Structure formats: C-alpha cells, structure tokens
Amino acid sequence: MLERSAGTVAPALRSAADRLSPAMRAVIGYHLGWLDAEGNPADRSGGKTVRATLALLSAQAAAGSAGDGMPGAVAVELVHTFSLLHDDIMDDDAERHHRPAAWAVFGRARAILAGDAVLALAFRELLSAESAHRVAAVEALADATGRLIDGQAADLDLEGRMDATPQECTDMCAGKTGALLECSASIGALLAGAGDDVVAPLRAFGAHLGLAFQAVDDLLGIWGDPALTGKPVHGDLAQRKTSLPVAIALASSASEAGGLRDLLARPHLDAAGLAAAAGLVEACGGRDGAVVRAREQLALALGALESAPIAAGPRAEMAAVARFVAARDF
Numbered sequence: 001m002l003e004r005s006a007g008t009v010a011p012a013l014r015s016a017a018d019r020l021s022p023a024m025r026a027v028i029g030y031h032l033g034w035l036d037a038e039g040n041p042a043d044r045s046g047g048k049t050v051r052a053t054l055a056l057l058s059a060q061a062a063a064g065s066a067g068d069g070m071p072g073a074v075a076v077e078l079v080h081t082f083s084l085l086h087d088d089i090m091d092d093d094a095e096r097h098h099r100p101a102a103w104a105v106f107g108r109a110r111a112i113l114a115g116d117a118v119l120a121l122a123f124r125e126l127l128s129a130e131s132a133h134r135v136a137a138v139e140a141l142a143d144a145t146g147r148l149i150d151g152q153a154a155d156l157d158l159e160g161r162m163d164a165t166p167q168e169c170t171d172m173c174a175g176k177t178g179a180l181l182e183c184s185a186s187i188g189a190l191l192a193g194a195g196d197d198v199v200a201p202l203r204a205f206g207a208h209l210g211l212a213f214q215a216v217d218d219l220l221g222i223w224g225d226p227a228l229t230g231k232p233v234h235g236d237l238a239q240r241k242t243s244l245p246v247a248i249a250l251a252s253s254a255s256e257a258g259g260l261r262d263l264l265a266r267p268h269l270d271a272a273g274l275a276a277a278a279g280l281v282e283a284c285g286g287r288d289g290a291v292v293r294a295r296e297q298l299a300l301a302l303g304a305l306e307s308a309p310i311a312a313g314p315r316a317e318m319a320a321v322a323r324f325v326a327a328r329d330f
Helices: 002-017 022-031 050-063 066-090 102-106 108-127 134-158 166-191 196-223 244-250 257-264 271-283 286-307 312-325
Strands: none
Touching: 002 022, 002 050, 002 066, 002 108, 022 066, 022 102, 022 108, 050 066, 050 166, 050 196, 050 312, 066 102, 066 108, 066 134, 066 166, 102 108, 108 134, 134 166, 166 196, 166 244, 166 286, 196 244, 196 271, 196 286, 196 312, 244 257, 244 271, 244 286, 257 271, 271 286, 286 312
C-alpha cells in the first residue's frame, strides 16, 4: 500500500519540486532520493510516505476518490521534508537512509535554505489546489506546522534534562510528530469537503498514531538495528536526548536510576558507556514502558478510526498503515 502510494505521489512531488530554483531542487532531489550528490538521476527511496498515504486515504474515506487528496498528500510530504532537513542539522545526524544527510553533502546553510524553500512550496501547492475547501486545508497545515516547530523546540529544551517527566516527553511528541500525522490523516477529507463528523475522528486517529509512531522511534533511537534505521545504535543516548524510554527510566524508583543519571551526566560516553546506559534504561523499565505506551496509543488511534463514519475499505487500509507504523522492529 505504501509503495503504491509512493508511486502515485512521486510524480506530483517531482512536479512541485520543479518550481524550486536549481540550487534548491538539487538538495531536495538528493534528500528524496531522486538525485545523487552530483545531480545525476538516482533511484533511491526517500522514505515510507506514511503521511502522503494517509492524506490520500482520508480523501478516499470522505469522497471515494483518493485524487481529491493529492494536493494535501504533496503538501504534508513537503512539510515533512522541511522538518527532516532541519532536524538532521539540529541533531548533527550525518546519515539518513544509509548515505550522507543532505547537510553533510551540501553544507548546513544550503540545507537550511532548502528546508525553508520546501516549506513555502508546501503552502503554494495547497493554495493552487482546485478544491473549494483549500483554505481550510491551508489553515490546518499551518496549525500543524506551528505545532511541529514548537515540538522541535521542546525537544531541544529536553536534551540532557534529568528531571524531564514522561508527560513532558509526551507533550513534546504530540507536537513534533503527532501534529503533522493528525493533519495528514484528515487533510484529504478536508479537501474533499467532509464535515466535522468525519474530520474530527480522523484527526484524533492521526494524533494518537503520532504518539505511537514517536514512541517506536524513540525505541529505535536506542535499540534499533543500524542496518534498518540507517543510524548508529544508541544514537539518541549519545546525543543526550531525553526520549520517552529515558524519561520513564529516570522517573522510576529502580535502584539503577542513580547509575543512569551518573552515566548521562558525563560529557562523553564511549561505545561501552553507551551500551551500559542502554542497559540501565532497560533495567529501569524504560524500554518496556515505551512499548506499552506505543501499544496504548495505537489502540486509541484504532478506536478513533473505528468511530469515523467512513467506508470499510479506506478504514481497513488506514488501520493497516497504523499497525505497520507501530510494529517496526526495535
């Protein structure tokens, strides 16, 4: 399903990128896997297009035609691209999808500008949609983008904080990841002219799915297989990210919590130290706690989806996407 969606959305994304300057198009094409570092055609996956898939399915759920959601699908993928370009720079992640990140190839300044350019492009694409409801879609995307940025800022504020609570992490994730998935799961329905009886449960579905998605991402950030994630094992610990497993572990009453605090307070941890920290997070219940949160949020997402007055086919496909997102190996 995701591959089918990617094949459908890719031509529209490329068409949108053609509106960028050559310099910005080179960065975006590289990030999305269409071009290599020298600007030659490439054939690499730029991601799973989960957000675009949900946008198309939400339009189908509301109107019976996924095509109504195409401008929304392109727009949410462009906003996601903006966020990843900037996120890699903020986190100093030099790799994405098993090759150098865009900033590592083109420089930080150019990657920042490319992110800015593609964000503006997302709104231009929505404003040029033929839908009579495009303004409502633009407003939804603007709200989601603002919340995403606030979530990214909160993520930076939480780095290295030993007193950060699991609830603070959840609130941060609701913006950083949940806001755009909430928008993605409903923007197609908005463009199709669906009422709040359809849009509201789809938004709730996306919001809960975002929290499940981020909980799994946090697990992968510590225990993920680099061959699958394209990032180093224990990477989030090396960056001192106070992710959900870490916050749960630090808030626990386990005797190992003190040792975890001592380790994370060190200015640098070698591979052995990172492995020890990961073991302490697990011993303090951080790993199991995050798994439980992911499953709880997936159940809430599926419950919201079940309450939406939509056709059985799109509902089943949206549920399948949700289960895929929350079942990645960690």
